[in-house]
Amino acid sequence: MSDEQDSNLEVEYVAEQEAEANEAVNADNPDGAVADAAAALGDTSEADADSEYRRRLREFTRELKKQPGQWYIIQTYASYENKVKTNLDMRAQTLEVEEYIHEVVVPIEQVVEMKDGKKKIVKRKLLPGYVLVRMELNDRAWSVVRDTPGVTSFVGNEGNATVVRHRDVSKFLMPKTAPTEEGQQAQANSEGEMVIAMPEEQEAPKFAHDFQVGDAVTILSGALASVSASISEIDPSTGKIQALVSIFGRETPVELTPDQIEKIN
Template identity: 40%
Template sequence: MHDDLANEALDTTPEVADAPESGEAPENAAPAEEAEGAEAPVVLDENSESAVEDPVVALKRHLRSAPGEWYVIHSYSGHENRVKTQLLTRTETQDMEDYIFQVEVPMEDATEVKNGQKKIVRRVRIPGYVYVRMDLTEASWRVVRDTPGVTGFVGNSTDPVPLSFDEIYSLLAPSVNLPEKKKSSSSKAKEKAIPAFEVGESVTVMDGPFETMPATIADIDNTNQKLRVLVSIFGRETPLELGFEQVAKI
């Protein structure tokens, strides 16, 4: 009788121990593996697709689909980014997010020569201007106009005209092949003698976002080979600093 009881215990123990291992484990493991395998490609595809998107294409798509229109406001030169920060703060504190959507101060990398050393500096592309994407209402106009550092809208101050797609794109678009172009311009400059410029002389801009535009020389820095020129933008003369190699005599 003792042998029968022992045999029964031996017969029932494997069934209780093996059932969870052979029955439950595969059923729980399989869905987890399938779920992981199904999600991973979706995440990878989305990341890789956004990573390779052309920034120029992305900018054009954004400009065409974003709400509101782009307007230009005057600011004190050197205060452009401060105006941007204060305007964004005023937009939030005065609950104008549904009317004022975006504020931009286009920047650019430029080469400056100091003490014979060339340095790449980050600077405002067009000093004295800030660009705002907004729905123009009396309230939103007042928020922008009363921002410290803002001197007014470009054009009709009370009923400003928005920028066209081409105008805002040219202002916000990143420079394409700029390093290569500068290198080419510098090589040509070395091959020929440095021209003698005169204050008041008319020249043509040969590099950067204002390429092909006429300009008038306002100041000459022969030591650093820099010119301060005036370019007419939105009906107003705007000062720019350019290298000798970035302009051509007319």
């Protein structure tokens, strides 16, 4: 075989590998294909941002995989997420299953909202009604979690909890912005919630008059970026928008601001 043929085969092989990698990424993030198309048309800013996000997501996912245990999701009573975390942490210690239950997380983001004419930082749970748990699933650990006050069930078939992919967990735990020079990562606050996103200095709430109840929208930022939602409630005085999102097969209300969504035409 000639050197020219060898070179052609090598180019074809590299192209095939890149195509397979892109297909795998787009399978997990369909909107990645949109960013790639935008780059081809010359709009590289969105493509660059998406590429950086995916790079950070891959790195964060690799770090998660090094940790012991698997990730599971437990469903809680409404507004009981923090109580469940506190109760489960205490029960794991008291019942001596800390070696199996490694981490309990309530991921949140902090955003700026306008209230009474003033800006105020508020917290939003990224998974309302759910708590993430990294654990070794055995009879003892399962029983401790399942019998924790406020817990209704594991996500999955009863008695057969479903393992959550590390990549999916990363989307909820990875900080919204890249680490600073000081290496800051997501931090736990005094209530044990994992703070994933902090408000940007120039971020300002916008009025919601462009949207109506029933509008189908796409979420543009945060852990639910690229997810479709349906607006269920609008508070014109604060600009708050409540939308319904399908999370783990259940329709879940989430609070959003107008700058976080766009209409689906």
